[in-house]
Amino acid sequence: MLQRQSVNSRVGFFDSGIGGLVIAREFIKMCPAVDTLYIADWGFCPYGEKSETLVLERAHFLTKKLIDHGCTHVVVACNTATSVALESLRDTYDIAFTGVQPPxxxxxxxxxxxxxxxxxxxxxxxxxxxxxxxxxxxxxxxxxxxxxxxxxxxxxxxxxxxxxxxxxxxxxxxxxxxxxxxxxxxxxxxxxxxxxxxxxxxxxxxxxxxxxxxxxxxxxxxxxxx
The missing domain is CATH 3.40.50.1860 (Rossmann fold)
Structure with a gap:
């Protein structure tokens, strides 16, 4: 279970393109005081047609970028990237993660x-x-x-x-x-x-x-x- 963080936390989102903006937009409505960053990985969009190895590499690369910019909570705002990389990301980085799965x-x-x-x-x-x-x-x-x-x-x-x-x-x-x-x-x-x-x-x-x-x-x- 994710621990509650302070309002000073910076939340980072990434997806292959604009899809994850839907989640980011809803989150900002709920927590307008929280600083947010969003990365659209357009050079590798769509993830669903790429190899799992490449998606895993991109997920780690983008997570590092978000951490370098002060993010303490990263949202893998992509079902494909969640499926491939979420477990690996949690095992590698000492921050909070949220993934997206089909409900x-x-x-x-x-x-x-x-x-x-x-x-x-x-x-x-x-x-x-x-x-x-x-x-x-x-x-x-x-x-x-x-x-x-x-x-x-x-x-x-x-x-x-x-x-x-x-x-x-x-x-x-x-x-x-x-x-x-x-x-x-x-x-x-x-x-x-x-x-x-x-x-x-x-x-x-x-x-x-x-x-x-x-x-x-x-x-x-x-x-x-x-």
């Missing part, structure tokens, strides 16, 4: 159909953290997965609402919907930019689960006084 168990607890869908990068979907989360469901919930390939690039290009984006998203989520899922979990921080569109396309019978606010609250509880 599978949250969606499973609220599911009435017994079927949920998860959209994430291939690295996240095959990673140990995600596989362990699914295993904890003990077969009581069917988990349908889809790789959201190409969605990060749409976000980074600023395309949040075009017909091209809608068609791309439809190809990703339609098999999940057809499989009977009543919850769709967004397993990449970039996908938060499409949350409203996905909810509209999925319809009122399906709930889109985005972890940004939940993760921001976790950080706030650890960092903000009171």
């Amino acid at each position: 599978v168990e949250l969606a499973a607890a609220k599911s009435k159909s017994g079927v949920i869908g998860v959209v994430a990068t291939p690295i996240t979907l095959r990673g140990r953290l995600f596989q362990e989360a699914v295993a904890r469901l003990d077969g009581k919930i069917d988990v349908h997965t889809a790789a959201g390939e190409g969605l990060v690039e749409l976000v980074e290009s600023g395309d949040f609402s075009s017909e091209k984006a809608r068609l791309h998203i439809a190809k990703v989520i339609n098999p999940i919907i057809a499989g009977g899922a009543d919850h769709i979990v967004l397993g990449c921080t970039h996908y938060s930019f499409f949350a409203e569109m996905i909810q509209e396309m999925a319809g009122p019978a399906i709930t889109v689960v985005d972890s940004a606010s939940h993760v921001a609250l976790q950080i706030a509880k650890a960092v903000c006084p009171g």
